[in-house]
Amino acid sequence: MPELPEVESARLVIALRALHLPISRVQAIDPYVCRPFAAEDFRRLLIGHRLDRVDRVGKLLLLSVGGRSLGLHLGMGGRVVVTDAAGHVDRESDSTHGLAGPHRPQWDRLVLQFTDGTALRLVDKRRLGRATIDPDTTHLGPDALQITRTQFDAALLTGHRPVKARLLDQASISGIGNLVADETLWRARVSPLHQTGALTRREVSALYRSMHAALNWALTHGGSHTGRLIPHRHQGGRCPRCDRQLSYARVGGRSSWWCPEEQR
DNA sequence: AACAATGTTCAGTC
């Protein structure tokens, strides 16, 4: 699930339910998800401390703890859940707002237990998420919600890759994932196969506006799986503007759907 | 059973 909108939702859950509480225990430390650190490293970092703030850069969450940083990445299917003292979850304490089904403890990959009985859980059924200590963020480009037009131009006017591959490149722009990329391209009427270096300034301008439109739609409608194109992104799906059957191909290594009539 | 899945990384090629 997680692209920028889902990670922002996770950030809000943490900001609302998990800040400034003393951490008493750290549990369910999955060695694959929490690598390459030892369980003891996480305990030493966290126990007895509090989360001071939570920031987001692209799809990476940064939790400040006693001057250091705990990085959380949701991978391909992760979520963040805060359980109450009875171990229950209400909708606003689940970054998916219940859409990902009930929380299963067997999918907990890192749990921070607070002294009031509540617990912050990194839940990831697929284990492609990551928890890291003092993560390196230098490889991340400007956040998609913060990137300036000048930075965006620099990211899209050079190179020879398909433009979709560039939108997905976290070193160029951070936060865009496969669904937001398809939605952005469709809104801008640009083919995912179009080469970056060959884009006109007019097309880049449309992509900039469309990226914000796609993100804002997802942020206000419940996630990246919402949008104008996304619901039609399947076998036999048609363009919601012109009703032409959508094309499918792997672009930039990801499954891609677009309108061959409107997107050039 | 085989394949695709909202992501990242690494080996390999040009």
Next chain:
DNA sequence: GGACTGAACATTGT
């Protein structure tokens, strides 16, 4: 070294 491609990673759902 840089740009780029494709496979691998772990697991679940179809």
